[in-house]
Amino acid sequence: MIVIEHQPKRVEVTVYAEFTLADYKEFESVVNDAIRFEGPVDLLFDLREMADFTLDVAWEDIVFARAHANDFSRIAVLTDSQWVAWSAWLSQIFVRAEMRIFAEETEARAWLAEDAGAEGEAV
Structure with a gap:
């Protein structure tokens, strides 16, 4: 189950419990709309409550990342799992966004806010 x-x-x-393909498709739909109307966006993934993900999600993530290599500014991943952190770093191969792994939500939000503040100053 996901909350977006x-x-x-x-x-x-x-993400709560198992991350399924239906969840991933919902995520893709929201992100595609955001990109279409706003241009590159930041992502905040909170995976601390994720118990598992299906193989089709892993494959869909690779396909989606390759199709959207330039559509993200920053990606913050919240996780306590070394396996999830490693997987996130691996997916960075396909996107040009700056990606960081965080254990604390406040740090992740502060990092994303830094980028938003810099963009506001540049305009």
């Missing part, structure tokens, strides 16, 4: 929040220039996703 869309804010200006940011999509936040929290």
Whole structure:
């Protein structure tokens, strides 16, 4: 199960229990709409409550990342799992966004806010 929040220039996703292909398709739909109307967006993935993900999700993530290599500014991943952190770093091969792994939500949000503040100053 996932919960998705869309804010200006940011999509936040929290995954609970198993991350399924249906969940991933819902995420793709929200992100595609955000990119279409806002341009590159930041992502905040909270995977601390994720118990597992299906193989089709892993494959879909690779396909999606390759199709959207330039559509993300920053990607923050919240996790306590070394395996999930390693998987996130591996997926960075396909996207040009800056990606960081965080254990603390406040640090992840602060890092994403830094980028948003810099963009506001540049305009």
